[in-house]
Every structure is written in C-alpha cells, then in structure tokens.
Amino acid sequence: MSERVVFHIDVNSAYLSWEAVYRLQHGSCIDLRNIPSIVGGDQEKRHGIVLAKSIPAKKYGIITGESVHSAKEKCPELVSVPPNYPRYVLASDEMIKVLEKYSPNIQRYSIDEAFLDFSNRDEYFLDAALRLKEEIKNNLGFTVNIGIGPNKLLAKMASDFSKPDRIHTLFQNEIKDKMHPLPIRDLFMVGSRTEKKLQSRGIFTIGDLANTKRDYIHSWLKKPGLLIWEYANGIENSPVKNGLIPLKSVGNSTTMPFDVESKEEAHKVLLAISEMIGLRSRDLNSCGQVISVSIKNHMFFSYSHQRKLIVPTNCTNTIYKTARDLFDEMWQGEPLRNFSINLSQLVSNDFFQLSILESINKKEEMLDRTIDSIRLRYGQNSVIRSCFLYSGIDPIIGGVVAEEAYPMMSSIL
C-alpha cells in the first residue's frame, strides 16, 4: 500500500486578492495587494471589522477580525473596500474547476480552501502542485499556497507555513523539524482559550503537546484534548470527502445599525430573518426540527433559547412564530444589537414522511413556495410584507446570491 498524498490549496488573502483582481479587470490601475488595504465592513452599519488584509497592511500589525477603526489607527492611509460575496463565490468556483483537472477527488472546505487527493497518480506530486499553482495564477490572476502531506491535517498545516505563492510539504519525517517548534496556537483547533489553558500548564509549542502523555491530555481536556494531541503528533485519517456534504443547520443573523429597544421592532427583525431561513431551507428541500434564537445586547452579552418542534418545518410563519415566542420568553428588555435564528436537525424532505399534522399546513407551504418563485424571478424585494414599509428594517435579512461571471485573467498577467 503506497502512502497517501493530500494537497491543501489555500487562496492567499482570499477576499482581498479577489477584490484586487476584479478591480484590475475593470480598469483600475491600482493593485490592492501592493498597498496597505483591507476588505472591511461598513462602520456606519456597525459591521466595521477587517475581513481580509493585504501583505503591506499586515506589516502595520493589522489583523483579521479587528475593528476597521483600530486598523485605520495603525495605518492612517489604509484603503478599505467593502466586501462583495457573490464575486468571491464565482472566483472560488473557477478555482475548483481548475482543481478538477488534477484529481477527481476534491473536498471544498470553505470558500477559499480545498483538499485534493493526489494518491496513486502517475505524475510526481511536486510537479503537479507547481503546475496547479501556476495555472491558477496565470489563468485566474490570484495566488495560492499549496500544502502537501500524508493526510488532510498535515497538508493544511503545511499550506500555512510561508506565504504567498508557495508550496510546502509536511510528511511524517518532517514533523519534528517543521511543525513541533511552532507555537501551540498555530495548531489547527487550538484557539485562544485552549492556548491559555495549555500555557498555564507549561505547554508552549506543538512539540510540547506532542510529548505530553495522551491520557493526561485526554482526561484533562476531554475529546477536544485527544483530538489536538493526535494533531500534534500528525495523526489524522479522515478521507477527502468528494461531493456535497449535507447541511446540518441553517442560520442567519444581523447586527442592526441601531440598538433595538421595542418588542415590535424586535419582532420585525425576527420575521425578516425567518423569511431567509424559510427560503433557504425550502431551497435545500429540507425541514428542521430545532429552532434557536440568540440575541446580543448593547453590552455585547449574548444569550439564547431553543425549542424542539413536534414536527420538522421549513414554513416561514412557523419559524417566525416559534422564534417570536422564544424571544418573548428570554428578552430582559435591554437594548439589542444583534439577532440570530438557527434552524437545525435538518432532514431532507425525501426522508421526512408527511404526517397528518403537516398536511394541515399544505396551504401555507404553497404560499411560501409561490412567494419563493416570484422572488427568484423578479428579485428578493418583489414581494414584501407590508409591516416592513417605512420600518427602516430590510424585509429579508441574510444570504448570498451570485450573478456576475468570472473572466479569465491571462491577458493581464
């Protein structure tokens, strides 16, 4: 049995690169990648965080997730451009098309990351990786890092080494030199909380964790502890999962531009979110059985309530009414900043037997489906509930829909 070879492909500063390429394609003479720049949310709408940064911006100490305000303090001449998700979905789709030429076994991990199984191929893996990297750069205009290893974990760790436009390997015999000296926070699945816990007991590098007794970590940090101990030792054997992985939940949330202080207004926000969750779950041909509402107040404190339904649903009104009840049960009356609804324990309609209870809701489902098709044809706001008129609240909140095309870049580079 020959050793497995897995590639992890990671787009360098994805949103920022894609934004830069789009602007070059549309006549801009500035390449955002070469100046201090970020893709950032709208500060006026209180969405002002850094979603992606250029390498020059990184040199000012700007990090993803920090507020745009503090990023501008670090670098006053910083250029901030708004995000355009449909654009990024298209760029991502184009990259996947390229990957498919190299292996039939590809797992899309996120909008800007994918695993590719390169086991048992005739071509030498480093040659293939180099061709792949160059093809993406020449044809699509952006660069990627490729990590190569015997499993997904090591491939992913390798793609994170030095950037941009680089290929790195991380096989079993390289773990000690290339991975063990790294700080513990660099290990996949060690976040800031776990970092602090590990440091408090003298574990500072990935090697420190790897050399700790397995049972000690397991009994201390339970399942997640065992997982990161195995990762530190390069142990991971999940397959590259080809094809669509069914969603287990759909959720949408929004940070309002202003604090919501009345129940009526809060209900409207919940209805607008319910519209999107209903639309998405119907589009997936699925129903969910658990509805959860979470709110974040002006002090940034969050709390949630959930309820399991007797019968799974994808009906906008059922989602809304449940969400409203949950909200009324938990809200303490303080000003609210963020609202979120989640529909989970999703089951496909094909597997979900229509019960007598559900058939009562046939009319409701017909109405939802009719509205969905009108919105699909004439736009999301072609049918809206009258309560949203002059309310200052969007009638549907959340979601991403793609429309433009992604041109080839070969003429420019």
Place this chain on the structure above:
DNA sequence: TCTGGGGTCCTAGGACCC
C-alpha cells in the same frame, strides 16, 4: 473594541425512564 456572519462539534446538567 468604535468588536460580522455562517457553520460544526462538544459538554454539562436536569428530566425522565427502567
């Protein structure tokens, strides 16, 4: 902190059952 939005998985405690 002038702090987004979409996901997955895990844990702890209480209810309830045998």
Place this chain on the structure above:
DNA sequence: TCTGGGGTCCTAGGACCC
C-alpha cells in the same frame, strides 16, 4: 439521606473553523 445506576433526550453555553 451517609441520598443506585445507567441510558437517552433536551437545553444552554462554549469552543473552534473560515
């Protein structure tokens, strides 16, 4: 009360990822 012992389901919260 010196207060069984599992197992499963449910809810709230938290950790992590991009």
